[in-house]
Amino acid sequence: MTAVEFKNVDIVFGDNQQEAIPMVDAGKTREEILEKTGCVLGVAGGSIKIEEGEICVLMGLSGSGKSTLLRAVNGLNKVTRGEVLVRDGDNLVDVASCDEKTLRHMRMERVSMVFQQFALLPWRTVSENVGLGLELKGMPKAEREAIVEEKLKMVSLDQWKDKYAHELSGGMQQRVGLARAFATDADILLMDEPFSALDPLIRDHLQDELLELQRNLKKTIVFVSHDLDEALKIGSHIAIMEGGRIVQYGEPEEIVLNPANEYVAEFVAHMNPLNVLRCASLMTSVSDLRKDGDRLILDKYDAFKVTVDGKGAVQKVTFEEKEELPVITFEGDQPIDSVPDSSIVVTSPDFTMKRAIELRQATGNPVLLAENGVLVGVVGDEEIYKGILRQSSIADAAE
Numbered sequence: 428m429t430a431v432e433f434k435n436v437d438i439v440f441g442d443n444q445q446e447a448i449p450m451v452d453a454g455k456t457r458e459e460i461l462e463k464t465g466c467v468l469g470v471a472g473g474s475i476k477i478e479e480g481e482i483c484v485l486m487g488l489s490g491s492g493k494s495t496l497l498r499a500v501n502g503l504n505k506v507t508r509g510e511v512l513v514r515d516g517d518n519l520v521d522v523a524s525c526d527e528k529t530l531r532h533m534r535m536e537r538v539s540m541v542f543q544q545f546a547l548l549p550w551r552t553v554s555e556n557v558g559l560g561l562e563l564k565g566m567p568k569a570e571r572e573a574i575v576e577e578k579l580k581m582v583s584l585d586q587w588k589d590k591y592a593h594e595l596s597g598g599m600q601q602r603v604g605l606a607r608a609f610a611t612d613a614d615i616l617l618m619d620e621p622f623s624a625l626d627p628l629i630r631d632h633l634q635d636e637l638l639e640l641q642r643n644l645k646k647t648i649v650f651v652s653h654d655l656d657e658a659l660k661i662g663s664h665i666a667i668m669e670g671g672r673i674v675q676y677g678e679p680e681e682i683v684l685n686p687a688n689e690y691v692a693e694f695v696a697h698m699n700p701l702n703v704l705r706c707a708s709l710m711t712s713v714s715d716l717r718k719d720g721d722r723l724i725l726d727k728y729d730a731f732k733v734t735v736d737g738k739g740a741v742q743k744v745t746f747e748e749k750e751e752l753p754v755i756t757f758e759g760d761q762p763i764d765s766v767p768d769s770s771i772v773v774t775s776p777d778f779t780m781k782r783a784i785e786l787r788q789a790t791g792n793p794v795l796l797a798e799n800g801v802l803v804g805v806v807g808d809e810e811i812y813k814g815i816l817r818q819s820s821i822a823d824a825a826e
């Protein structure tokens with residue numbers, strides 16, 4: 428079900444909007460529109476649909492219009508033309524055109540916002556900050572406290588509930604901000620660069636925490652970031668914005684494999700491919716493997732050979748004709764170090780390049796990929812190098 432839909436959204440700042448809109452339609456740039464009309468183009472023709480339970484990341488350089496689009500979801504920015512549909516129970520409300528009362532209801536009950544600068548009230552304790560939204564809604568104290576306690580536990584700050592913001596580190600303050608957002612019943616969270624002021628390790632940790640919270644609570648999150656690695660890590664979909672326009676919208680791997688223009692390619696050139704590229708896009712397919720009689724050859728030295736049965740399932744793998752290697756199925760929920768040295772791992776083509784490298788390192792052998800028990804391909808050193816080289820050739824091309 429759709430949680431948020433932007434339909435041809437234009438947001439123009441300034442008084443001369445009637446003159447600016449035809450220029451938006453003609454595809455004029457922000458600079459041209461500013462020069463002719465004095466208006467600043469915030470967003471032009473923004474159209475995306477965000478499904479419930481997704482994390483959609485709005486990504487782009489400073490000034491590309493990310494925050495402007497985000498703030499349209501709770502009516503903080505007035506939409507010049509177009510619709511911003513937001514789920515309210517069984518209905519979708521157009522927050523761009525609804526009355527004040529409906530907008531207040533949407534802000535209070537449906538959409539909650541987490542800011543970059545924590546926005547904690549210094550005179551309130553941690554628990555009073557987390558309970559703020561509930562208090563404004565008029566929830567009785569006892570009921571409020573139970574929810575606050577639970578959310579503080581979720582972000583591991585229950586021991587800190589009576590402290591004040593200045594007694595907490597930046598990362599902890601941001602976790603309080605997260606707990607406050609998760610404490611409301613709002614199904615939709617807006618997050619405007621919530622982690623960008625934090626140092627990289629804490630940031631990485633909070634991203635993991637957000638993903639974990641998201642898995643449990645299944646909120647819909649619209650997240651602004653200027654960092655493609657962050658977007659790729661947490662986004663189920665990413666909208667890349669340039670000069671007020673969405674230039675590409677897609678799943679992380681789609682964006683990395685097929686950047687829509689040079690602007691996107693430039694971001695992709697500097698990202699870390701390990702967590703994004705999947706084995707399926709790195710592997711050599713079974714149909715491209717060389718053969719030795721009935722056996723498939725897995726590497727260029729003809730060292731590893733695999734025998735499959737009539738249904739395509741792996742039966743036997745030999746090393747240099749002498750040794751038969753143990754074949755292990757790896758589902759992904761066991762630790763890597765549980766995988767025996769020298770074994771051949773069969774795993775899913777959906778796993779990331781990072782996982783393939785870890786398995787390759789743990790076993791010393793190529794990694795086999797199977798779908799529903801049928802061998803579909805292999806990732807060995809060659810495939811891993813190609814994955815890394817593709818990345819550096821994108822970087823070279825972008826420079």
Ligand SMILES: Nc1ncnc2c1ncn2[C@@H]1O[C@H](COP(=O)(O)OP(=O)(O)OP(=O)(O)O)[C@@H](O)[C@H]1O
Binds near residue numbers: 440489490653
């Ligand atoms: N209230 C406003 N009045 C006038 N212009 C505005 C207003 N808000 C944003 N803008 C302009 O709209 C454009 C897009 O700004 P926006 O803040 O959405 O970009 P952003 O991609 O979020 O950038 P950043 O990462 O720097 O926050 C900018 O040129 C900005 O100056």
